[in-house]
Structure formats: C-alpha cells, structure tokens
Amino acid sequence: MEPRASIGDWVQIERIILRVGERAPQVPEDTQATPLISRVKGFALQEGAIGEEMVVETVIGRRASGRLVAIEPSYSHDFGGMIPELLPVGGEALQVLRDRGTAAGDKEVSQ
Amino acid sequence: MTTVRDSSYSAVMARRNEILSQALGMDYSKFERGGLAFDYEAMMDETGFSLDQVRTVQAETGVGNTPLLELRNITELVRSLARPGKGARIFVKDEAANPSGSFKARRAAVSVYQAKQQGYPGVISATSGNYGAAVASQSCMRALKCIIVQELFDGRMVGQPEIMEKGRKCEAYGAEVIQLTVGPELFYVMLLLLEETGFFSASLYTPYSIAGIETLGYELAEQVVADCGRKPDMVVVTHAGGGNITGTARGLRKAGCEKTVVVGASVDLKGLHMASDRDFNRKSFTTGHTGFGVPFAGWPDRADVPRNAARPLRYMDRYVLVHQGEVFYATELLARLEGLERGPAGNISLTAAFALAQEMDRDEVLVVQETEYTGAGKHSNAQLTFARENGIVIRRGDPAENVPGRSIVIPEDHSQITARDFPLDRLRRSLVRNAVGSAGVDKITQADVAFLIEETRASRDLVIEELKRLDLPIC
Ligand SMILES: Cc1ncc(COP(=O)(O)O)c(C=O)c1O
Numbered sequence: 021m022e023p024r025a026s027i028g029d030w031v032q033i034e035r036i037i038l039r040v041g042e043r044a045p046q047v048p049e050d051t052q053a054t055p056l057i058s059r060v061k062g063f064a065l066q067e068g069a070i071g072e073e074m075v076v077e078t079v080i081g082r083r084a085s086g087r088l089v090a091i092e093p094s095y096s097h098d099f100g101g102m103i104p105e106l107l108p109v110g111g112e113a114l115q116v117l118r119d120r121g122t123a124a125g126d127k128e129v130s131q
Numbered sequence: 132m133t134t135v136r137d138s139s140y141s142a143v144m145a146r147r148n149e150i151l152s153q154a155l156g157m158d159y160s161k162f163e164r165g166g167l168a169f170d171y172e173a174m175m176d177e178t179g180f181s182l183d184q185v186r187t188v189q190a191e192t193g194v195g196n197t198p199l200l201e202l203r204n205i206t207e208l209v210r211s212l213a214r215p216g217k218g219a220r221i222f223v224k225d226e227a228a229n230p231s232g233s234f235k236a237r238r239a240a241v242s243v244y245q246a247k248q249q250g251y252p253g254v255i256s257a258t259s260g261n262y263g264a265a266v267a268s269q270s271c272m273r274a275l276k277c278i279i280v281q282e283l284f285d286g287r288m289v290g291q292p293e294i295m296e297k298g299r300k301c302e303a304y305g306a307e308v309i310q311l312t313v314g315p316e317l318f319y320v321m322l323l324l325l326e327e328t329g330f331f332s333a334s335l336y337t338p339y340s341i342a343g344i345e346t347l348g349y350e351l352a353e354q355v356v357a358d359c360g361r362k363p364d365m366v367v368v369t370h371a372g373g374g375n376i377t378g379t380a381r382g383l384r385k386a387g388c389e390k391t392v393v394v395g396a397s398v399d400l401k402g403l404h405m406a407s408d409r410d411f412n413r414k415s416f417t418t419g420h421t422g423f424g425v426p427f428a429g430w431p432d433r434a435d436v437p438r439n440a441a442r443p444l445r446y447m448d449r450y451v452l453v454h455q456g457e458v459f460y461a462t463e464l465l466a467r468l469e470g471l472e473r474g475p476a477g478n479i480s481l482t483a484a485f486a487l488a489q490e491m492d493r494d495e496v497l498v499v500q501e502t503e504y505t506g507a508g509k510h511s512n513a514q515l516t517f518a519r520e521n522g523i524v525i526r527r528g529d530p531a532e533n534v535p536g537r538s539i540v541i542p543e544d545h546s547q548i549t550a551r552d553f554p555l556d557r558l559r560r561s562l563v564r565n566a567v568g569s570a571g572v573d574k575i576t577q578a579d580v581a582f583l584i585e586e587t588r589a590s591r592d593l594v595i596e597e598l599k600r601l602d603l604p605i606c
Contacts, residue, residue, distance in 0.1 A: 080307045081276075082327075097513065100292075103511065103512050106459060112545075113467065
C-alpha cells in the first residue's frame with residue numbers, strides 16, 4: 021500500500037518553480053535542461069499519498085502547496101566514510117615536531 | 132481589494148527595486164553621485180550605529196568576544212620549514228564560539244536587530260551557507276519569523292552534504308527552509324517571498340551586515356595588543372563574497388591598525404561553473420572559493436542589494452589561492468596538533484597562513500581571522516566521501532596537481548603547502564570594466580576616475596589605461 025500522510029503529519033512537498041524553457045537567460049546549458057524545483061517542509065493540512073498535491077503549514081505558519089515527496093522526512097547527511105589519505109597526516113606532522121624535540125611531539129607515543 | 136501581481140520571472144525581476152526598497156528599509160538612490168560614482172562612506176554611515184553600539188547589540192544575543200588562540204604547534208611546524216629568524220607566531224580567532232557556530236552571527240545580529248526595530252514581522256535571507264543558521268538563530272533570539280532560501284540540490288535531487296547540514300541547523304532554530312535546485316533564480320524566489328510576506332531582507336551585503344563584522348577586526352586587534360604587545364602584522368581572511376574581508380579590515384582600521392597587511396584567501400576552484408548543474412556537486416567547498424571570490428572582488432554589485440557594502444578591493448592588500456587538498460590537510464593539522472576540530476571554510480585562511488608565516492619574521496604576529504563549527508556533512512570525511520561518490524579521485528601527492536571537479540590531492544608533506552598570489556591588478560581592471568558596463572555611460576568624468584581609484588586602490592595610470600581600452604572619452 022502506498023504510504024499516506026494524515027492531517028498534521030510533518031511532510032515535505034515539492035513544486036516546479038520554473039519549467040525547462042522558463043529558466044533565466046544567463047543560466048548555463050546543462051542547468052537550462054532542468055526545471056527549477058523547490059522543496060519545503062510543513063504540517064499536512066490534508067491527507068494524501070506520495071505524489072499527490074497537498075497544502076501544508078510551515079513551521080512559521082505560512083501555507084505552501086506542492087506534490088508530497090516525503091512523510092516525516094529525516095536528515096541523511098553524515099560524517100562519510102574513513103579517508104585513508106587523511107588518516108596519517110596528523111601522525112606525520114607530530115613526528116616532525118618530535119624530531120625537533122618540542123613538547124607537542126613528545127605527547128604522542130604512536131601514530 | 133488586492134491586485135494579483137504577475138509572478139513570472141521577467142515580471143518579478145522587473146520590479147526588483149520596488150520589492151527591495153520595501154524589504155531593505157533603506158533608500159539607496161540617495162547615495163548615487165551620477166555617472167559611475169556613489170558615496171560608499173555615506174552608505175556605511177546610514178546604519179547610524181557606532182562600533183560600540185554594534186558591540187552592545189551583539190552582546191545582547193551572545194555574539195562576539197570570541198577567544199584568540201595561539202597555534203603554538205602549527206607555528207613550530209611552520210618554523211621547521213622557514214629560514215633562520217623566520218616563521219611568524221600564528222593565532223586564530225575562534226569564531227566557531229559564536230551562537231550559530233561562525234562569524235556570520237555578527238552579520239546577522241545587526242540585521243535582525245534592525246528588522247525588529249523597524250517592525251518587520253520576519254526576515255528572509257537567500258543563502259546556502261552559515262549565514263542562514265546565523266539569521267535563524269538571531270531571529271529566534273529576537274522573536275522574529277525567519278525564512279531561509281537555499282540552493283541545495285542538483286538536477287538529480289542530490290543535495291550537497293554541507294548545505295544539507297546548514298539547512299538542518301536553520302530548522303533547528305525554527306526557521307522555514309526552502310530548498311532549491313541549482314540556479315541564480317534563487318534570487319527570484321526570494322523576491323516572490325519578500326512580496327508575499329512583507330518580511331525584512333536580511334541580505335549578506337547591507338551596511339548592517341558589514342558593520343557587524345567590523346567588531347571582529349576590532350576585537351582581534353585589541354586581543355593581539357593585549358597578548359603580544361604589538362599590533363597584528365598580518366591578518367588572513369577567507370574570502371568569498373567579500374563581506375568578511377571588508378568588515379574585518381574596517382574594524383582593524385578603526386582599531387588603528389593601518390599597517391596590518393590584510394590578505395584574502397580562497398580555495399582555487401578554477402574551471403567549475405557556479406550555476407552549472409553538472410559542476411554543482413563536484414565542488415568540495417561551498418564557500419571561500421574562487422567561484423565567488425574572483426567575481427565578487429571584480430564586481431561587487433552583483434548581489435541582492437542595489438549597492439554592495441562588501442567591497443573587497445578597497446581593503447585587500449593581497450589575494451592568495453590555495454588548493455583543495457591543502458585545506459583538508461590543514462584541517463587535520465588543526466585537530467591533531469592543536470586540539471581544535473573546526474569546519475572547512477575557516478581553514479582556507481589557516482592554509483594560506485601556514486605558507487605566508489614562513490616569509491615573516493619570528494617576532495611578527497599573523498592572525499587567522501576565523502574558525503567555523505564542524506559537524507555531519509561539513510566534515511572533511513563527509514566532503515571527501517561525497518567527492519568520491521561523484522567520481523572525483525582522491526590521492527596523496529603534489530596538491531598543485533589537482534584538477535577541480537576531477538581530483539583532490541592531499542599533500543604528502545607539509546612543505547607542499549603554498550599560497551599563490553592572484554594578481555590584484557587583474558581584479559582591478561575587471562572592476563573598471565564592470566563599473567562602466569553596468570552604468571552604461573558613454574563618457575567618463577574626472578569624478579568617475581577618482582571614484583574608480585578609490586574603489587580599486589589602483590594607480591591612476593591603470594584606471595586610465597583600462598578606460599582607454601574601452602574607448603571612452605574622459606572629460
Ligand atoms: C565560515 C565562513 N568563512 C568565510 C566566508 C566568506 O565570507 P565572505 O562571503 O563575506 O567573503 C563564509 C561565507 O560564505 C563563511 O561561512
């Protein structure tokens with residue numbers, strides 16, 4: 021069953037602001053080939069399934085309408101993966117300080 | 132009866148000045164002096180705030196008075212490379228200690244205060260950066276509604292991790308965040324919202340915003356004098372739109388630091404187009420890069436105000452570029468050698484400082500003028516992982532071998548960090564051409580020439596030569 025938003029749910033909606041062909045003249049070619057899309061979050065003022073048009077009230081009380089794209093949207097950005105190229109940098113620099121006999125270098129006993 | 136206004140792109144852009152004058156609460160036309168010229172200092176005075184008053188306003192919301200920290204171990208590492216007697220002491224102003232985690236709180240503080248004083252019900256800002264969180268936080272403190280408009284997604288609806296984090300932070304402070312795909316029409320969306328809501332436009336580029344940064348330059352001067360018994364010899368500033376360097380340098384001057392060398396630093400993203408959908412997610416830096424730094428220095432009046440209060444060429448003594456890989460390296464140094472884990476943009480000036488301090492005497496003082504907070508999305512690992520997912524090669528080697536959008540090269544050794552001077556004359560010539568082009572004049576007066584010299588701090592000869600190239604009579 022398609023997930024549905026109920027009235028009062030925290031949702032994210034999407035709207036096309038400028039279609040392909042309506043973009044500003046100074047926009048480069050690759051961007052011209054895409055529409056300008058806007059997303060905003062708010063509390064659903066009506067029920068609806070993903071993909072359906074609805075009206076929401078944003079956190080500051082403004083009304084906005086658009087197509088439902090997410091129900092209870094969450095933050096997905098994170099700290100990424102381990103970066104092997106960065107990992108040794110600190111140890112190498114500390115080794116330079118150790119070789120110069122400075123206190124900061126002494127503190128670090130291993131890489 | 133209310134009239135329904137035409138909301139097409141061209142119609143809204145055509146009434147931009149009308150919308151902005153309502154939303155900025157300031158009549159910019161009175162500063163125009165005919166021809167190319169306008170009265171910059173009169174515009175800056177229009178805020179009506181002295182530096183002390185700005186400090187008071189900022190103190191009310193916990194902004195400013197950030198610590199100045201000496202980076203002893205990084206200084207020692209610099210001295211391992213410097214010639215005898217060289218290697219300046221490096222300090223950093225820990226601007227991450229501001230309420231929203233960056234110096235942008237200073238800019239937002241005065242704008243939001245002003246919006247409140249003038250009775251606006253809320254504020255709007257179009258920004259994908261730390262400024263959004265700053266405006267949201269200050270609005271929260273002063274009980275104003277806040278809308279932030281961000282450029283976040285490419286055409287695949289993939290968001291830049293750092294901008295996602297900034298959006299999250301705005302929402303944490305109770306702001307409405309409108310998230311757009313790539314394109315300069317962000318400005319059009321902002322105009323529509325200003326019209327709909329009647330909110331104040333908390334632009335990054337108003338005199339209020341710049342007055343807010345003056346306290347940063349002033350404070351750091353006071354702190355260096357107290358700690359070192361001398362004025363700062365050099366201050367290095369991460370440069371993008373130019374407000375940071377303009378406000379800081381003005382603050383330094385107000386503190387009597389006329390001889391302090393003010394250096395702008397940007398990460399070199401040559402070859403990546405700012406409004407390109409394809410290039411958007413191939414940038415591992417969302418600010419402090421040449422994509423903003425070069426065009427804004429060469430022509431400030433490309434912003435969301437009639438006249439930009441950020442005018443970097445008036446203040447910049449040098450402009451230096453660093454490579455992406457060097458900044459990630461310097462970020463590691465700051466965390467592992469100094470115990471300070473801080474975000475990406477502030478470390479652009481730190482990277483440049485690492486190279487510049489090697490040329491300076493040991494008893495001289497160099498200040499890295501800011502840090503910013505770090506976190507999910509903004510972290511080096513997040514940015515580099517995202518870069519890899521977008522096909523960018525990450526490797527160690529000579530950082531100069533990087534190709535923005537294709538590869539990022541992490542130095543193998545601290546001696547590979549360099550700061551390359553970008554010729555200021557190129558920016559100066561560009562400003563002369565842009566000033567003439569945008570004013571659409573067919574002759575140049577002596578007053579125009581004097582104005583261009585002030586704007587660029589170029590020699591008269593350079594200005595005249597560039598005007599002659601444009602074939603304009605000077606009378
Ligand atoms: C942390 C940080 N540093 C530096 C800058 C650059 O400031 P400006 O755009 O005023 O040159 C920004 C702004 O984007 C920023 O967020």
